[in-house]
Amino acid sequence: MTRIRLVKKTPAFTLDVDFPIAPGVTALYGPAVSGKSLVLQLAAGFFPPDAGRILCEDxxxxxxxxxxxVPACHRRFGYLAQEDSLFPHMTLRENLRFAAQRFPRLDRHRRITESLDRFQLSAAAGLYPHQLSPARRLAGAVxxxxxxxPKLLLLDEAGLSESLLLQIRALTQAPTLFATRDPDLCCAAASHMLxxxxxxxxxxxxxxxxxxRPASVEVARLIGIPNLFEGTIAALDPGRNTSLIEFEGFSLTAPYLPAHFRGDRIWVAIRPGDLRVxxxxxxxxxxxxPLVRASMRTQSVRLEFEHQVFADLTLECYAAQKDNKEWHIEFPHSALQILERAARETIARPGG
Structure with missing residues (x-):
């Protein structure tokens, strides 16, 4: 079992996390200054937390x-920093030799040769980090x-790509925890997300x-859902299995909300791709x-309407409707999400 429990007070906030790390890839997702890098640095053992416990393979x-x-050098954690992870005064081969020094000499030589071949770095083995391209420096650091x-990988490199993460997964079975601000990368490369x-x-x-299904308004904002509306429940109709919700300037029907009462204030979210135009x-x-603006994207168009309603259309759909005299925006019942104001984290802590 691998589990990380950390508490660390900082000027901006108090880090307080407790989570298991399952086999496979876990994405640590959050905005800048949310504590992602701090979690990885504390787990690696670069400096001590104020409280906590770290288990790796029990x-x-x-x-x-x-x-x-246990000192960082004896934890056998692989750590990839945001900055260059290679020693600047060593060639690429010397960097690998330093990392592999715990192995016998012949085994060490074999491992270095295989690593250089695997990442197509053999021709660059005698170069110093400043002589390598950014892509080769990153490959050398990996x-x-x-x-x-390593028994656990801690990745804090902003240049991580889906292909590199998949390559790492093909080369090691060690659980991986990587920090990111990219929700698409979470979907593409991770089996679990925090x-x-x-x-x-x-x-x-x-x-x-x-x-x-974000658990709260805060999470919905963090993962980039722009359609977030605070409203009041105006009516509840269990017979028709519907609710009427009034917002500032408009109202919508939603599925029946059995745990709520008329007059309750609630938040509703809907993803731009779930709206129908x-x-x-x-x-x-x-x-x-009325349409406020249309923003072209690689494979879609983001439409912004009055009341800060956002919808995504494919290029083909937008081309067919761009001259609309009126825009009728449908809010499908099944796509409306009723959110809590604050998330309720459900990861159990030991003994509780």
């Missing part, structure tokens, strides 16, 4: 209560990280679960809204 590497702290056969907000885990689950009336749960 071995205790840090325990504040018993004053146990090669040096993996050559020690949303970090001001030092706290706001939600955990699979990337698809979190992106499709029509050129004519006759569709239920529609608003007729």
């Amino acid at each position: 071995a205790i590497l840090y325990d504040a209560g018993s004053l146990l702290a 090669a040096r990280m993996l050559i020690v056969e 949303v970090l907000d001001s030092g706290r885990i706001a939600q955990s689950g699979t990337p698809r679960e979190i992106l499709d 029509h050129s004519t009336a006759g569709v239920p749960n529609c608003l007729v809204l």
Whole structure:
């Protein structure tokens, strides 16, 4: 079992996290200054937390209560920093040799040769980091990280790509925790996702679960859902299985909300891609809204309407409707999400 429990007070917030790391890739997602890098640095052992416990394969590497702290160099964690991770005064081969020094000489030589070949770096083995391209420096840093056969990977490199993460997964079975601000990368490369907000885990689950069903308004904002509306429940109709929700300037029907009462204030979210845009009336749960602007994207168009309503259309759909005299925006019942104001994290802590 691998589990990380950390508490660390900073000027901006108090980091307080507790989570298991399952086999595979776990994404630590959050905005800048949310604590992502701090979690990785504390886990690596670069400096001590104020409290906490770190387990790796059931071995205790840090325990504040018993004053146990295995030094970073003996934890066998692979760490990839945001800055260049290679020693600037060593060639690429010397960097790998330094990392592999715990192995016997012949085994060390074999591992270095295999690592250089695997990452197509053999021709650059005698070069210093400043002589390498950014892509080769990153590949060299990954090669040096993996050559020690780490038990856990901690990746804090902004240049990580889906292809590099998949390559790392093909080369090692060690659990991987990587920091990112890219929700698309979470979906593409991670099997599990932790949303970090001001030092706290706001939600955990699979990337698809979190992106499709954020647990709170805060999480919805963090993952980039722009359609967030605060409203009041005006009516509840269990017979028709509907609710009427009034917002500032408009109202919508939503599925019946059995745990709420008339007059309750709630938040509703809907992803831009779930809104449906029509050129004519006759569709239920529609608003007729003026178009404010259209922003072209690689494979879609983001439409912004009055009341800060955002919809995404494919290029083909937008081309067919761009001359609409009226825009009828449909809010499908099944796509409306009722959110809590604050997330309720459900990761259990030991003994509780």
